[in-house]
Amino acid sequence: MFTGKNDVPDPSQVKLIVTAKTRAADEVVALTLAHPDGRRLPDWTPGSHVDVVLPSGVNRQYSLCGDRWDAQSYRIAVLHEAEGRGGSAYIHEELTEGTMLALGGPRNNFRLVPSEKYVFIAGGIGITPMLPMIQQAEMLDADWKLLYLGRARSTMAFLDELAEYGDHVVVLPKDESGPSQLEELIDGPSADTKVYVCGPQRLLAAVERHCAAWPAGLLRLEHFAAKAQGAHARDVPFEVELARAGLSVTVSPDVSILDALQNAGVNVLTSCREGTCGTCEVPVLAGVPDHRDSILNDADRASGNCMFPCVSRSCSDRLVLDL
Template sequence: MFTEENSQSYASETKLVVTAKKQLADRVVSLNLAHPTGRRLPDWTPGSHIDVVLPSGINRQYSLCGDRWDAHTYRIAVLHERDGRGGSDFIHHELTEGMTLALGGPRNNFRLVPSEKYVFIAGGIGITPLLPMIQQVHMMGADWRLVYLGRERRAMAFLDELAAYGDRVMVMPKDQVGPCTASDLIGPASADTKVYVCGPQRLLAAVERHCADWPPGLLRLEHFAAKSHGAPVRGASFDVELARAGLTVTVQPEVSVLEAIQSAGGRLLTSCREGTCGTCEVTVLDGQPDHRDSILSDEDRAAGNCMFPCVSRSCGDRLVLDV
């Protein structure tokens, strides 16, 4: 029998109240969230995000960008997406202090790993997951620098906070400094330096091209949108054995692994359904996944011991999942 719950019921177990809403920059607001009774919130690490379920039922993921040592407050920042699907529009124009939101998480798909040196590159709202990382490495005394890109200075959030770090931070609004290349931002690979990048897809794509021949593990990215992976490795159907449930389901070419599991009665935690949030991660016990997510590192893909069934598939005719 399946025991996992879906994302909506999972998130509804925790309700947070909006204790503060602040305009940070053009089209960017921050929200402070706390438990209605003041209870301690789940701990989190730099790079973590939460699922926020709005009153309409819309589920969105936002990076935690506040003080991780504050056990009673989460902070997120939300960019108003003019062509979005309604979530950011509600937050900017209708959400008020005192309203209650449902929470899922926190989860971390963008972990800060030990290194002697760090280069952080943020594009626009991509600054949010990097803020707690910068706070952490600065406390540890590591060598680091941040390049913060934006279309114009008035649209770039958290500049006041970042000013405290002095010349470690390079603020580069495009309307003042003009365009730049990934080579300008990063330079050559260095074995003692980890590079963390978050921002719009065009920035991530440019960085990935620049770093294509780097050794694995030096470049770490977080995608806000799904990457394009081309056609699946396998065009035919395949079987997925659900080890704990004692069932086997056949996944047809036009159906996702997640959909096939749900059709068989399984209820996995889900959210984005496009391989960017990490909510539906499952352990692979046998078989070779065709990874089609925008989360896993090259090392994780090579290990092949986990996958995201909302988008990933099988390279062979059988997978065994710990479900």
């Protein structure tokens, strides 16, 4: 993708055309995208996102929220963020049907794992990855429910589509039901139930605190923005050894691993540079990563088998990467 001068183009990138732009709710538009020649698009699974490169070069990630069995089109939905960096403003105010956009992916950091029961909790635009998950749960005849939080019904996208699921869906607009209390929404942990949550950072942080004592693997979150991180584990240079390239690179405290590698002429595919998209994931062969991404769960972090060099660093003097 092209979010910086050293960024490496995504070989999976395709040019798609916007075939429809529709209003999904107040300040939310849905875009349908297709190949200009009608070609089949890459398959995807519930929880997947795509990297969207706007004509200005701005790169953003959006969850796929359409029908995964439709091989000719993708659907994404975009919230107009007043305090954003301009991507959503362009999509809402300037982008028109017929515009060509470059897309990378799809990639999935929020996979729907097998379970007898599911609880889906969506806050605002966090409903987007939940739609295909619900479709999958229905196909598998799993027991599920959706708790959909928002400011008001007018701001909550896809309510018409969700209505067909009846009492599986609980809609909780704040202006009607007041602030939602997590202890009332989330039961205690159950081995046969997976809980999936997506929405604003304050919701995710509250859920993480509420479920901090749960066994690993029962709670899964997706972050649309980077989580706040504490100080680096260490503020001294460290070595990154590339096992396949036979190269060693020194990473200073003020330079990311990704930039150090790219400055040394090593091509690493990247996109968001915030530790949220998963594009730059690399396997770790030795050493202890200082994980600073918003993707890996506690078990993945403890294993130390992979890392995201756009934001993560090292707890050890040396890291060996499978590059």
